[in-house]
Amino acid sequence: MSMRIGVITFPGTLDDVDAARAARRAGAEAVELWHGDHDLRGVDAVVVPGGFSYGDYLRAGAIASQAPIMREVVEAARGGLPVLGICNGFQILCEAGLLPGALVRNAGLHFICRDQGLRVESAATAWTSGFTPGEEIVVPLKSGEGRYVADAATLAELEGEGRVVFRYVGGAPNGATADIAGVASADGRVVGLMPHPEHAIDPLTGPSTDGLGLFTSVIGAVAAA
């Protein structure tokens, strides 16, 4: 039986279809999860996809982090369920307290949409186990509030524990602290990143197929557990 990866849809989510497609392309079964449900439908991992959940009202990700499905995700993640937050999903995971820090308005105030080089800094997470540390990948970046910030103590902890998972190659276009594009939870099961690996799984529609590695990684990580 193939692994089941759940993909959450909130009002305003945009990238759930691509995330589900990436999960299927990697060899998993994609399971639709609805924001208003209290049911994770027995999935083995969850993707919180990108978009503008609840229109970014209050703060990006703030309202979605309080949605019924997120209560379930937070509880399951504390038990080790692999969770990946992409773009708005990363913002939601930070707002929900599953990942440290916050995402704020890009330093230049412009929405940035481009193919972006990333360096995979850690292969010690459920979502990057198939990569080699230092490996460079290219995936789309498309966000207006992607500047990662955290206080000095948090940054020292993330760097010291090897929990900076992705860094922008050639400097952060959005002004992110220490060029941080993605971080992980202490147990390496929860990962969030601003760029979009789910848009880079097919040479026909993306700049590379590098993004598929996150989805094949989690399949390997769950199979190994």
Add this chain to the structure above:
Amino acid sequence: MPKPEILDPQGQAVTRALTRIGIAGVADVRQGKHFELEVDDSLDDETLHRIAGDLLANPVIEDWTVTRV
């Protein structure tokens, strides 16, 4: 309000716009949010602080104050 150490590019843009409309002497602008809540008299200060800290503000990046009017 964004914490002092958080770069506020929106505030900076407003500062520059002030120069453009001919106003001198404004060294810095910080942009924040203001919420007006109509609440029952029974809501105590502790609850109001919970509302501010748990939902309205993100304590990672923002400072906040609660004022009864």
